[in-house]
Amino acid sequence: MAEHSSGGHILNGCEKVCYRGRIAPSPTGFLHAGHARTFWIAQERARANSGVLVFRNEDLDPARSRPEFVEAMIEDLHWFGVEWQEGPDVGGPFAPYTQSQRIAFYREAFDRLRAANVVYPCQCTRKEVLSALQAPQAGDDEPIYPGTCRPGSGKETSLTTVSGRITWRFQVADGQEVAFEDGCCGPQAFVAGKDFGDFVVWRHDNLPSYQLAVVVDDAAMRMTEVVRGEDLLRSTARQLLLYRALQWTPPKFYHCPLVKDSSGMRLAKRHDALSLRTLREDGESAATLRRRLFA
Numbered sequence: 001m002a003e004h005s006s007g008g009h010i011l012n013g014c015e016k017v018c019y020r021g022r023i024a025p026s027p028t029g030f031l032h033a034g035h036a037r038t039f040w041i042a043q044e045r046a047r048a049n050s051g052v053l054v055f056r057n058e059d060l061d062p063a064r065s066r067p068e069f070v071e072a073m074i075e076d077l078h079w080f081g082v083e084w085q086e087g088p089d090v091g092g093p094f095a096p097y098t099q100s101q102r103i104a105f106y107r108e109a110f111d112r113l114r115a116a117n118v119v120y121p122c123q124c125t126r127k128e129v130l131s132a133l134q135a136p137q138a139g140d141d142e143p144i145y146p147g148t149c150r151p152g153s154g155k156e157t158s159l160t161t162v163s164g165r166i167t168w169r170f171q172v173a174d175g176q177e178v179a180f181e182d183g184c185c186g187p188q189a190f191v192a193g194k195d196f197g198d199f200v201v202w203r204h205d206n207l208p209s210y211q212l213a214v215v216v217d218d219a220a221m222r223m224t225e226v227v228r229g230e231d232l233l234r235s236t237a238r239q240l241l242l243y244r245a246l247q248w249t250p251p252k253f254y255h256c257p258l259v260k261d262s263s264g265m266r267l268a269k270r271h272d273a274l275s276l277r278t279l280r281e282d283g284e285s286a287a288t289l290r291r292r293l294f295a
């Protein structure tokens, strides 16, 4: 993929810098009120900037993604009042908008990372990584890698003798600070080796990781701003390292506060009570839900 700058392209009638935002749900369950709130904000920001909103179907997890949830996401978001100008259902200049159909793009970026020598193969299982940890990391899905297979550790994975399945990790520089200005949360700073470790870019099941796929797609689809939940702030720090390594200009970021339930827990797809489906079936109107979410 060619390098690009995120400004100045002429698309969909935008003559100057065209704002391009996206919503990127995963079809692993019904969307809930928290998704609706974040996606509404994404739509508002695209509208306020006379921009384009893209819908991307992030269906890279084969074990959890289901086609019926793709249909449900589209239907429920339309019900809620979110409209997009590009997406799997409407097409657009950067199709396909479904991640499982974009593996060649991810492969190309991964090959560039390999050529740049910033990734290394790892044979550790998730269980081994977890058991090597001093303390669990709160609020993050990827545990800090203890460095077992890091180049120079003496236990590196040699590709000639490797047996079993390999994960590829991006090697971070311990102690390096990754700072950025978030449009909603203000100045952010995370430290490599402390807030996150060597993170997976290519999974043992021969698929790209979320971090790699999202960077490749946001760059390829010419996003100028990424609006998403604040649970992904730490992921943004990792993604900025990938932008740097791939020599791509990152978009701006705007991380929204998460919606919590009455006991203060953040909503998750497994908690059905506040799914858009259930709210709809219970007779809630989209307008009432919007009022409640933005009260």
Ligand code: GLU
Pocket: 024, 025, 026, 058, 214, 227, 228, 229, 232
């Ligand atoms: N697909 C991710 C999710 O549903 C969000 C990705 C993103 O916005 O960067 O959690």
